[in-house]
Amino acid sequence: xxxxxxxxxxxxxxxxxxxxxxxxxxxxxxxxxxxxxxxxxxxxxxxxxxxxxxxxxxxxxxxxxxxxxxxxxxxxxxxxxxxxxxxxxxxxxxxxxxxxxxxxxxxxxxxxxxxxxxxxxxxxxxxxxxxxxxxxxxxxxxxxxxxxxxxxxxxxxxxxxxxxxxxxxxxxxxxxxxxxxxxxxxxxxxxxxxxxxxxxxxxxxxxxxxxxxxxxxxxxxxxxxxxxxxxxxxxxxxxxxxxxxxxxxxxxxxxxxxxxxxxxxxxxxxxxxxxxxxxxxxxxxxxxxxx
Numbered sequence: 001x002x003x004x005x006x007x008x009x010x011x012x013x014x015x016x017x018x019x020x021x022x023x024x025x026x027x028x029x030x031x032x033x034x035x036x037x038x039x040x041x042x043x044x045x046x047x048x049x050x051x052x053x054x055x056x057x058x059x060x061x062x063x064x065x066x067x068x069x070x071x072x073x074x075x076x077x078x079x080x081x082x083x084x085x086x087x088x089x090x091x092x093x094x095x096x097x098x099x100x101x102x103x104x105x106x107x108x109x110x111x112x113x114x115x116x117x118x119x120x121x122x123x124x125x126x127x128x129x130x131x132x133x134x135x136x137x138x139x140x141x142x143x144x145x146x147x148x149x150x151x152x153x154x155x156x157x158x159x160x161x162x163x164x165x166x167x168x169x170x171x172x173x174x175x176x177x178x179x180x181x182x183x184x185x186x187x188x189x190x191x192x193x194x195x196x197x198x199x200x201x202x203x204x205x206x207x208x209x210x211x212x213x214x215x216x217x218x219x220x221x222x223x224x225x226x227x228x229x230x231x232x233x234x235x236x237x238x239x240x241x242x243x244x245x246x247x248x249x250x251x252x253x254x255x256x257x258x259x260x261x262x263x264x265x266x267x268x269x270x271x272x273x274x275x276x277x278x279x280x281x282x283x284x285x286x287x288x289x290x291x
Contacts, residue, residue, distance in 0.1 A: 105219055105249065126153035127275035132190045139184065143177045152272075155181070159200075159225065159267035166211035168224040170232050178229070182236035185273070195233070195243045196272040199226035202263035203250040223247030229269055 126133060126149075136148040136155065147156035162174045170178070184190060199222035206212050206221065215221035226245035234240045255262040 101217060101219065105251075126151055126273075127193060128153050128273060129189045132184060132187065135184045135187070139177075139180055142180070146177060146181075155271040155273070157229075157269045157271070158264070159269060160264055162229070162269060163225060166206065166208060166215070166221070168215065168221065168228045170228055175232075178232055179236050181271075182233050182238050185233075186237055190273070192275075193242070194274045195238065196274060197226045197229045197233075197243065197245045198270045198272065199223055199229075199245075199247040200252055200266060200268050200270065201250050202266045203253070203257040204263065217249070219247055219249040221247075222249050225269055229271070 128136075133150050133153070137150065140146055140148050143161075145158045145161040147158075148154070149156075157174075157177070161177070162170055164171065185193065185195065201218040201222045203218075206215060206218065211221075215224055223245065224247070226247050230240070230243045230245045233243060250257070250266070253262075253266040254268075255265050257263050257266060
């Protein structure tokens with residue numbers, strides 16, 4: 001049986017070779033499969049990681065932008081609250097100022113009525129000597145826009161010769177008239193008299209913003225003009241203790257405000273020369289408006 005044993009060995013060797021070859025082939029296939037399975041997920045993972053980093057950066061930027069918006073909103077709300085508080089305070093101040101103006105207008109109107117009553121009763125008369133009265137009458141001849149009533153001793157200056165429209169600054173061209181007026185009042189027989197300067201306007205409301213900023217109403221304008229005349233007369237040598245100022249706004253027209261010419265006449269500054277014992281001088285002295 002030696003021949004059979006040899007053949008069996010040869011068969012076994014052939015089977016072993018085939019088995020070995022198959023093992024190497026399967027191993028190769030497994031190796032290829034493993035390599036393929038590892039390569040594809042790594043690419044996907046890297047892309048996913050990149051996308052995640054980008055999303056994180058975007059989210060971080062959006063969160064920072066959100067925080068900034070919230071901060072800006074909080075600041076805007078705070079500023080809004082401050083502005084609302086300031087507006088409320090300004091509104092209260094405006095209401096108080098308007099009430100003060102109304103009170104002042106009522107007071108001026110009352111003073112005007114009392115003054116007119118005194119004038120109608122004859123309580124106000126020309127306290128000046130004939131010499132002083134004559135000097136003022138000569139002044140009328142020299143300055144056509146200056147008026148003087150010898151019965152009451154009241155002098156009238158048309159506002160258009162003293163001031164530009166809407167202004168309380170005395171024109172340089174009006175200084176000579178006021179200088180001559182002051183000289184008369186500083187003469188020996190007129191130096192003891194008191195002076196009440198009263199401003200008047202027409203009935204047109206103040207429209208220009210630049211004028212309203214300085215003179216919100218005609219009452220302000222009339223009073224400011226009277227004050228300007230007082231200050232100018234003081235510069236020209238009249239003792240300020242002798243002078244007082246008042247403003248009657250549009251409430252004492254001498255003619256109806258029906259035409260530009262009439263309105264020009266109503267825009268005026270009147271100066272009342274008063275004896276120290278005059279009831280009007282005493283009245284204004286008591287109210288703090290004269291001396």
